[in-house]
Amino acid sequence: MTVMMRCVGIFTCVFMLQGCITKIVTVPVEIAYGTTKAVVKGTAAVVGAVIPDGDDEKDQKKKDD
Numbered sequence: 001m002t003v004m005m006r007c008v009g010i011f012t013c014v015f016m017l018q019g020c021i022t023k024i025v026t027v028p029v030e031i032a033y034g035t036t037k038a039v040v041k042g043t044a045a046v047v048g049a050v051i052p053d054g055d056d057e058k059d060q061k062k063k064d065d
Helices: 002-016 018-050 055-064
Strands: none
Touching: 002 018
């Protein structure tokens, strides 16, 4: 009977701590996602500033026509 009580106790603890476990997992993931998103945007802006993509040439051709 003690094995059954332990199983019920463990199940109850897992069920009651489900919200805490979700927060422990999702908060670091959200922080990592936000940080990565900012780094990628910054990198794209720097690359776009350093390596022109040729839009100026297209605009110049339209003006010449």
